[in-house]
Amino acid sequence: MxxxxxxxxxxxxxxxxxxxxxxxxxxxxxxxxxxxxxxxxxxxxxxxxxxxxxxxxxxxxxxxxxxxxxxxxxxxxxxxxxxxxxxxxxxxxxxxxxxxxxxxxxxxxxxxxxxxxxxxxxxxxxxxxxxxxxxxxxxxxxxxxxxxxxxxxxxxxxxxxxxxxxxxxxxxxxxxxxxxxxxxxxxxxxxxxxxxxxxxxxxxxxxxxxxxxxxxxxxxxxxxxxxxxxxxxxxxxxxxxxxxxxxxxxxxxxxxxxxxxxxxxxxxxxxxxxxxxxxANISPVTSLPFVGESAFAHKAGLHVNALRKNKATYEHITPELVGNSRRFLVSELSGMSNVLAKLEKHGQSVDRETAKKILNKVQTLENEGYQFEAADGSFDLLIKRIKGEYTEAFELERFHISVSRDSHGDELCEATIKLSVGGDDEHVVSEGDGPVNAMDKALRKSLERFYPQLKDMHLIDYKVRVVNAKAATAAKVRVIIESRDLDSVWGTVGVSENVVNASWIALKDSIEYKLLKDNALKK
CATH class of the missing domain: 3.20.20.70 (Aldolase class I)
Structure with missing residues (x-):
């Protein structure tokens, strides 16, 4: 060679x-x-x-x-x-x-x-x-x-x-x-x-x-x-x-x-x-050879029947060689191997029953528009929550975002957040350059007294994608947030019909992941 x-x-x-x-x-x-x-x-x-x-x-x-x-x-x-x-x-x-x-x-x-x-x-x-x-x-x-x-x-x-x-x-x-x-x-x-x-x-x-x-x-x-x-x-x-x-x-x-x-x-x-x-904020091309979601997807009954007998009948290589997975569309059999590969990547080991729970949850969330490839932080949290190994660091009681514009055309975004942290109520207001920035500032203002390590964390990128564009104004959006601290970078994801709520889900996960990561390092 x-x-x-x-x-x-x-x-x-x-x-x-x-x-x-x-x-x-x-x-x-x-x-x-x-x-x-x-x-x-x-x-x-x-x-x-x-x-x-x-x-x-x-x-x-x-x-x-x-x-x-x-x-x-x-x-x-x-x-x-x-x-x-x-x-x-x-x-x-x-x-x-x-x-x-x-x-x-x-x-x-x-x-x-x-x-x-x-x-x-x-x-x-x-x-x-x-x-x-x-x-x-x-x-x-x-x-x-x-x-x-x-x-x-x-x-x-x-x-x-x-x-x-x-x-x-x-x-x-x-x-x-x-x-x-x-x-x-x-x-x-x-x-x-x-x-x-x-x-x-x-x-x-x-x-x-x-x-x-x-x-x-x-x-x-x-x-x-x-x-x-x-x-x-x-x-x-x-x-x-x-x-x-x-x-x-x-x-x-x-x-x-x-x-x-x-x-x-x-x-x-x-x-x-x-x-x-x-x-790149580009919708994946599902039909790409080797790496596309549809590259090893089988729908015709004749194909599925043959594949059960010999995988080489309708596949030119084994999909796992390139990190992909086989999918049977008619029977809706999903790739347990996909979830297990993710678990291995994240250093997780689970029993088969827990793996099934994770698989079912991932399938449900992906049907709702979630995508975890650039959201390792959210995926780690999902695993911990299903395994019962993580307690939420704070609970949201409510948040409110307001956007006003003065006579000069200048905008003012204000976020009000009420949280419960270890039994203590925190109710704060912050202004920002936009609704997400205002929400981020309010969340930090609420939490830094309890978790001072959050001062080392910064939101570095924010991306929005419409998941089901045909639904027009009722479409869901997927928000990806990238965050970093002194030693690492991670991504989190949120999905909702409301871009502010999707942003909240991703932002909350970014904070939770930071605290989870720091706690693991201490141990």
Whole structure:
């Protein structure tokens, strides 16, 4: 089995998808999940683009990653600037990343009409940029932008660009199918030629999905000799998206026999897919191969009958290999394995009767619109409550939210909360920038006297999704709240027809989980 490296660009190329915007905390959370999945490289972002990208590289350097190397993305030096003075090159260096991915032009049309410099000058700036970063001690991956279109238009020049980068010391040359218009046989033949022409240099592949061939093109390139694949989780990306690593990785492993991720890591693939969907605030695509909720769902009676005799009759792999589960839709048999996998992940052990109770509760809540993939805090609390191992830290008697607007159009949100804490009544009022902020402040004001450790906890993100949009104004909403303290980050979830009540459920769980976690640490 030959080794194929996996390079994830969800945090840069993925964030270029329409409607997707990751906060700094989102990017850090996703990076940690990608490291747990075991990808070889995580592209952190365009180092020179904005302050959030700069802050990401600062913060990620404080986190110990077990499997992945962080890459800073940038472009080759500008044609009219010395390499040591170039903003993009210096941003890569100041990022502190040990690896750099720099994009250079390989299509002569782009050199002539976009860069508007001579073709020799383009060769020089590509070589200068690679050489300079190598001299500074970085691993350098050269993204050959528009390589396939460039090769089809002028193969000699496209190869010349690759040679210039290779001779300057590039550790890998990544062939970019930037416009997404090639078919697999074209990608195979061109990649094969490159691998022969530049034998001894690591070749990578980066494809887009404009012709719905990104995954097939990536696999074709590997078949031709490429040994690094770039893509994003769930294929999110600009226009119609990037190559989907959630399909590429299991195909490389199980269909083509390549060494990518371990089987233990691959079992986290579905969980990672759902996590990124949730953080991106995108409804999961249930029909995705391998990781979609429907990927191993069986409804036809003929299929179900055959599956009971031999699972291979209607499944091309065992779903658990990628962390998914089999579902029989007609009989409504659910996946006990899903719940047990969650329990194992959270270090929980239960008897079969308790497991059934947890399964039934999860099924009921998921039917109501709950989703626990990005809400580990709420799931831990659910288990503790069912096992009878947790006593609520406080009881709500009532809360009231008011929103007023003055003659200048300024809004004032006020939350009134009455709680019972260990037999003591707390009745407080707080103002906030919005109803959730006001409610959060009032809750803290009520509880910090009893639980001073709550001062270390902060709400860092808040997401709302309509669960059943067809119900219009009567639709339920799901609220995901992310919280953090000095040493960890957790998510909680609430569902209701009323967005304020859904927010209360998620907010209450975030407080309860903090207290549960701290109590466990004390023990």
């Amino acid at each position: 030959s080794r194929v490296k996996i390079y994830d660009t969800t945090l840069r190329d993925g964030m270029q998808a329409e409607g997707v915007s990751f906060s700094l905390q989102d990017k850090l959370l996703i990076a940690k999940r990608l490291d747990q999945l075991g990808v070889d490289y995580i592209e952190g972002g365009y180092a020179a683009s904005n302050q959030k990208e700069k802050a990401f590289f600062e913060k990620i350097s404080e986190i110990k990653l077990e499997n992945s190397k962080i890459c800073a993305f940038g472009s080759t030096r500008r044609a009219d600037v010395k390499v040591e003075d170039d903003v993009s090159i210096n941003a890569i260096l100041s990022s502190g990343a040990s690896a750099a991915t720099i994009v250079g032009k390989c299509w002569d049309m782009h050199v002539d009409q976009v860069l508007r410099c001579s073709r020799q000058a383009n060769l020089d700036l590509c070589a200068d940029s690679v050489r300079y970063l190598k001299e500074k001690g970085l691993e350098v991956l050269f993204d050959a932008e528009h390589f396939f279109d460039g090769y089809k238009n002028n193969p000699e020049y496209a190869l010349e660009v690759l040679r210039a980068a290779a001779e300057a010391g590039a550790d890998a040359l990544v062939l970019c199918e930037t416009n997404g218009g090639c078919l697999p046989e074209e990608v195979y033949e061109i990649t094969k030629t490159v691998c022969y022409d530049l034998a001894g240099t690591e070749i990578g592949i980066h494809t887009h999905n404009d012709s719905d061939c990104a995954v097939a093109n990536s696999l074709a390139a590997v078949r031709a000799g490429a040994r690094e694949v770039q893509g994003t989780i769930n294929g999110i990306g600009e226009r119609t998206g990037n190559a989907n690593l959630c399909s590429i990785i299991p195909n490389l492993k199980f269909k083509m026999g390549h060494d990518v991720l371990s089987e233990e890591k691959l079992s986290k693939l579905t969980e990672t897919s759902l996590f990124v969907f949730e953080i």
